[in-house]
Amino acid sequence: xxxxxxxxxxLFAPVLAVVVAVxxxxxxxxxxxxxxxxxxxxxxxxxxxxxxxxxxxxxxxxRAIPLFLAGLAVAVAFRxxxxxxxxxxxxxxATIMAAAAGAAVSLPAPLHVVLIVVxxxxxxxxxxGIVAVxxxxxxxxxxxxxIMLNFVALGLASYFLTGxxxxxxxxxxIVSTKEVPESGWVPSLNGILGALGLANPPRQLYGxxxxxxxxxxxxxxxxxxxxxxxxxxxxxxxxSAAVASGVDARGMVVKTMLLSGGIAGLIGLPDLLxxxxxxxxxxxxxxxxxxxxxxxxxxxxxxxxxxxxxxxAFLDRSLVPLQIADFPASVVTIFQGTxxxxxxxxxxxxxxxxxxxAERGTAEATEAGPxxxxxxxxxxxxxxxxxxxxxx
Numbered sequence: 001x002x003x004x005x006x007x008x009x010x011l012f013a014p015v016l017a018v019v020v021a022v023x024x025x026x027x028x029x030x031x032x033x034x035x036x037x038x039x040x041x042x043x044x045x046x047x048x049x050x051x052x053x054x055x056x057x058x059x060x061x062x063r064a065i066p067l068f069l070a071g072l073a074v075a076v077a078f079r080x081x082x083x084x085x086x087x088x089x090x091x092x093x094a095t096i097m098a099a100a101a102g103a104a105v106s107l108p109a110p111l112h113v114v115l116i117v118v119x120x121x122x123x124x125x126x127x128x129g130i131v132a133v134x135x136x137x138x139x140x141x142x143x144x145x146x147i148m149l150n151f152v153a154l155g156l157a158s159y160f161l162t163g164x165x166x167x168x169x170x171x172x173x174i175v176s177t178k179e180v181p182e183s184g185w186v187p188s189l190n191g192i193l194g195a196l197g198l199a200n201p202p203r204q205l206y207g208x209x210x211x212x213x214x215x216x217x218x219x220x221x222x223x224x225x226x227x228x229x230x231x232x233x234x235x236x237x238x239x240s241a242a243v244a245s246g247v248d249a250r251g252m253v254v255k256t257m258l259l260s261g262g263i264a265g266l267i268g269l270p271d272l273l274x275x276x277x278x279x280x281x282x283x284x285x286x287x288x289x290x291x292x293x294x295x296x297x298x299x300x301x302x303x304x305x306x307x308x309x310x311x312x313a314f315l316d317r318s319l320v321p322l323q324i325a326d327f328p329a330s331v332v333t334i335f336q337g338t339x340x341x342x343x344x345x346x347x348x349x350x351x352x353x354x355x356x357x358a359e360r361g362t363a364e365a366t367e368a369g370p371x372x373x374x375x376x377x378x379x380x381x382x383x384x385x386x387x388x389x390x391x392x
Contacts, residue, residue, distance in 0.1 A: 016346040043321070055203050063313035064312070067290055073267070074260070079233055091264045094121070136250040174282060175280065184277075215263060293336065
């Protein structure tokens with residue numbers, strides 16, 4: 001029962017957001033003379049053969065991996081009240097630098113992968129660190145600086161791709177860096193699918209899934225089971241109270257943004273080390289901005305972010321079958337947009353419901369408690385209500 005009470009408020013907002021998004025999207029599709037039931041039927045059609053069905057699932061999981069990492073990067077900053085809108089630029093710049101570093105060296109397989117991952121995390125952390133330094137030294141809003149640095153990062157990535165890191169000949173249609181040697185690739189997990197008795201799909205299930213899961217578990221432990229996580233969450237709830245309790249607020253801003261940027265540096269690696277093996281002009285874009293929606297829907301918790309990433313990956317995968325069935329691709333965009341709008345409203349509703357429930361619980365506890373009589377004194381430190389407010 002206690003577990004259900006804890007999960008109830010956490011699940012209320014995401015479930016409400018998805019339901020509202022389905023209703024609004026259905027109304028919009030009906031207004032556009034599109035049958036919403038037929039649209040949902042196409043979206044949930046994974047094929048007729050086991051190979052087609054497993055392939056569809058692999059596509060969804062592969063897409064969910066970078067979305068999950070993007071949601072984690074955004075959530076770490078959100079938990080402290082910071083808005084890292086620069087995840088897009090951080091992962092794009094980190095990916096091209098990691099691709100160039102991976103192509104420039106030749107190392108044994110495990111070390112080669114580790115080098116690429118470390119370079120990507122360092123570049124992402126350093127780029128996010130600029131935002132943190134501007135905030136703590138000059139008071140510059142992280143929203144403004146991170147958005148502006150997105151354009152700088154994309155410009156630098158374009159310069160590096162067409163200049164010093166270019167690996168294709170002049171005149172080619174798609175410009176790319178040099179290919180990362182095979183020792184720098186992350187092996188696929190298709191062998192696990194075969195061991196489970198599933199059909200072996202033509203698509204490769206990214207082995208980076210393991211690293212993403214480790215990152216998610218690590219973030220969960222860091223935020224919920226360490227002093228650093230406590231200080232981070234306390235600073236996000238009340239910066240003044242955290243400072244009064246001895247937390248270095250300026251240092252926490254820098255550390256949090258470095259951690260957020262380091263995770264952001266991993267976003268492009270599943271595609272880089274799993275399929276493309278090079279950074280190209282058509283490398284996957286927009287994952288940083290989608291990460292904001294994924295984090296909001298997942299309520300900034302790794303478990304919720306994983307489910308939200310799977311949902312958004314499912315919607316992205318639906319684009320192709322919808323186009324084949326002659327439905328407009330804007331249907332998916334409408335659904336994603338309504339989810340973002342609905343989750344903001346649902347979070348506010350859930351916050352108010354939780355606050356009122358807490359207020360009712362406090363009032364009931366006060367009424368049920370003993371009143372001080374002639375021979376009784378109030379508890380040390382003030383009234384019960386005051387102590388509850390401090391604990392809250």
